[in-house]
Amino acid sequence: MPTPDRTSLAEIVEAGRELLERDGLDGLTMQAVATRVGVRAPSLYKRVSNRDALITLVADATLRELGDSIDAAPDARDGDPRARLRAMARAVRAFARRRPVAFRLIFAPGAELRLDPDSLARSSASVLAVSAELAGEEHALDAARTFTAWANGFVSMELAGAFRLGGDVDRAFEFGIERLADAVAASGTR
Incomplete structure (x- = not known):
């Protein structure tokens, strides 16, 4: 038995x-x-099977949770794509504050993670959709990558305590996401 x-x-x-x-x-x-x-x-x-597989499973679950957090963000379903992009950026930041180590894991440079393609697609879908609305289908992936790189960079620096010049980091975050939304939208009109 x-x-x-x-x-x-x-x-x-x-x-x-x-x-x-x-x-x-x-x-x-x-x-x-x-x-x-x-x-x-x-x-x-x-x-x-082993520790590497465990780490990959943990990273994949984290990626799915991040995607769910982005989708559930207040205003993420708003009609205005700029408002949705701002809401998504705030959701990424809130997620990173809740799960800072896991956030770093999924965005770690050179990480040898073999993440599930379905999880990657699912977690990226909302950002790609709003990027397509703002920048057009032709530039959707470029715009989504720009958004992701900016959000990851800002949040990673914030988590590391790298903003050492004083000032209001929340205000800087809002300033950045406003300018990014404007830039992405402007690229769709060219």
């Missing part, structure tokens, strides 16, 4: 996500996750 499963993949991934935020990437180990879900480490290998 086979031994009953004592944990699910969803529980393993959620434990990994919690450990990632609490202990950083170095603390995200198979042993730590096993302890967290109440099984011995070898039991995890029935569900997850």
Whole structure:
């Protein structure tokens, strides 16, 4: 008679996500996750092949959550595409503040993550749609990449405490997203 499963993949991934935020990437180990879900480490290998696969699953879940946060942002369904882009930027920033380590993981340069293409497409859909409205279909991907690069750069600097000249960082964020929305919209009229 086979031994009953004592944990699910969803529980393993959620434990990994919690450990990632609490202990950083170095603390995200198979042993730590096993302890967290109440099984011995070898039991995890029935569900997850190795630590790299675990990290990829955690990153993929994070990517899906970020996409859901963007979609659920207040004004994200507003008729004005500039207002929607601003709402999406605020949602990205709020998400990064809630899950800073996971945010860094999914945007880490050179990360060897093999993220699920469906999750990537799903998490990008709203940004691509509003980019197409602002910049036109021909420039939608370029505009979405510009938005993502700006948001990631600003938020990453903020998380790192890199804005050291004083002033109001919230005001700077709003200034930036206003100018970015204007620039993306202007590119669609050329």
